[in-house]
Amino acid sequence: MLTARIAYDALPAGVKAAIEEVIGPVEATVSANGGFNSAVAARLCTATGDVFCKALPADHRWVWTQRREADIAPYVIGLAPDLVARLAVDGWDVLLFEALDGHHADYSPGSRDLPAVVALLEAAASTPCPPIELRDAVDRLRSYVNDPADLDQFAGTALLHTDLNNANLIVHADQARLVDWGWATRGAPWLDAAYWVLWLVAAGHHPARAEHWAGKVSTWATAPKVGLRAFADAQARLWTKINDRSPGDTWTARIAAASRRWIAYRRNLS
Template identity: 30%
Template sequence: MNTEGSEGPEVRRRLTWTQLPDGVRHLITERTGAVRSATSQEGGYSPGMASVLETASGRVFVKVASANQNARSAELHRKEAAVSEVLRDVGEELPAPAFRWSVEVESGGDTWVVLAFDAADGPGPRIPWQAEELGEALELVGAVGRLRAPDHPEIGPVRELIFGEWHTVAADGEVRRRVLALDESGWLGARLDDLAALADQWPEAVDGTALVHHDLRADNMVRSGGRLLAVDWPYASRGAPWLDLLGMMPSMALEGGGDPEEVFTAHPVGAAADQDAVTVAIAALTGMFLERSVQAPPPGIPHVRSFQRDQGLVGVRWLRSRLG
């Protein structure tokens, strides 16, 4: 559950249409017709191209990842292509732009993975959050949680994820030092083993049959047809219906959306959740955010570590309110 731009050394700019190799652009225009203009969609946590193309056949949203620029992004694009094919079966109930096609090509000594979707009418919610748009976003999260996940190998159980980060923090002296330095309250220091034990309960806590986007934040929402839709589905899985709501809380809090505990428990999905299971999931995700935040940034995405740090600290405060 993984956007902010920034000034100075952390600035990240996406690839643009004109920066793509001729062979990649040709492969795209074979499917879309001539491209008359391209508008880059900045934000998010991928260095690849994400642009709305005005073409001879209409508007289309195209995202492109370069394996040389960021191998993980290319891998996620492949995964999203496979998941998007499966999610077609959900039909119009799926609150997402329609998937059109995908293609992969070798060009210029690099591997390029290309996906195309229906273009949205406009961007997602404004940040800081506005009350009406926050309500729409919470409705979107609830709508995803009400869907049953397709029974397909590409949509695996979220219970299979391993969250061992608190064990790493406890065992690795340098990681421990750097993570504990982030917590000015000092609350974490005596609780690493307890938090590790909580996170170990993730498989049982999050088991379920609901569709889980698993990366649903404001920057993964767009507006189309008068409603908010969710984009970027490579992590789609099946699990507890409240997981996407919980996963959105740290970024929402950072963006002026309110107190996580209050927003989560006021939502019907959150109110119906097993609260002990919720605490387990908060512990698991908080450990992931904090441990990753002290690692070197991935290629092309320098700003992701500060965002993970800030989400992790929201998680620490949330855990303190629940555990005392």
Template identity: 35%
Template structure:
């Protein structure tokens, strides 16, 4: 989490006035508590409705994430909230998005939300292949040293951050926070979500049975999936050593359970 989450009224007045050129007068600003990398995340109430505003200092170590998210938004399907404006002024970079309200989906066994999550991942893999003509990091580069490149290479635009907090269930299921996109094999987002299901109480076998309803996953090679699971454990161990955090331990446990299941299944 960031060291300090700024409030709207902490910002320079000239910056707030620049935002109001896009939004009209702001009646109220309410801090959004979730979100790992934003220095500012607020819901702005205006006469024309609500806007979600996120961002931070333009020279901060996370500013590139905001720029990346702004660059790819126009290429994403409409289940992703639209970017309405970008303001860079007085050393700050702010993004204003269509406001989406909703609850996080439940991922536990028997949850009625699981089918909608699978449908959304299937749709994204289909609609974002081939990858739109926007510069994003290849997954082969992001996971360099963790996996043989040919096993994860592909031409699908991936989200890669499958935390349930990035899904919002309102009138339909939406996927937010595209700050870590990648280009790679179409099944990778389903693989990241599968670990979240194990974390939520599914057995690895049941989580894989759920994933098989996603066509991109069903077409993945066993070798690629098993090697991915092993790589995910290695990555989790590296992160736990270099940047320990309370959420990393349970995620690593889930990845280890999946990897052990994959290696056992492949050894039969």
């Protein structure tokens, strides 16, 4: 889901005034480079500290992701940046978060960030699923399975992030935190580790090594072989479809290619 990005200063004056009522005068802004799920994504610098701002028009079709992030915030303290405030002003939906220091996780082979990601996924796996409205893994993967019976493999009651793009993990002092919980999902507990495999392959890992790292997350041990193959196949179908809609996009082409490498590896195991 791609949303046209605008600078923080392009927000209506009333929206910026409401934000400054919460955090104080904004002295400088730094727009985020990655991700296009929000019309505004910027670090706001104030005299008392920095805040990260995400904003969408209130009538945008993806505004529910803002609500989801606000709803889940009290349940993922320590895993994600703290939510400072959610504002609805002049036709805009605004989220203000604690600004995280650090860098996007490096998933490449040999990266020192990988153990920090394992620790974060382990902590997330032990976090109870909150009693709020969430997406359902079975519903999200329904269109991408070859056999509808495979959908049973994805059912469960675990809290899942599902978007393990390295840009969504911020690492600082060997600790990682997850941002962008808008697509939080309820499903089988091993799924987040499986989602990570795809991004590891895209970062240059052989699928076997990617699964080795995923195996350091305890929930991976609960994944049945038939479930892993069905999931890898679903990811290949999903990313092929995304890539077909975005010809010439090297980013989606890279992920689609990784998904094909993973399902080829999984098929060779059986």
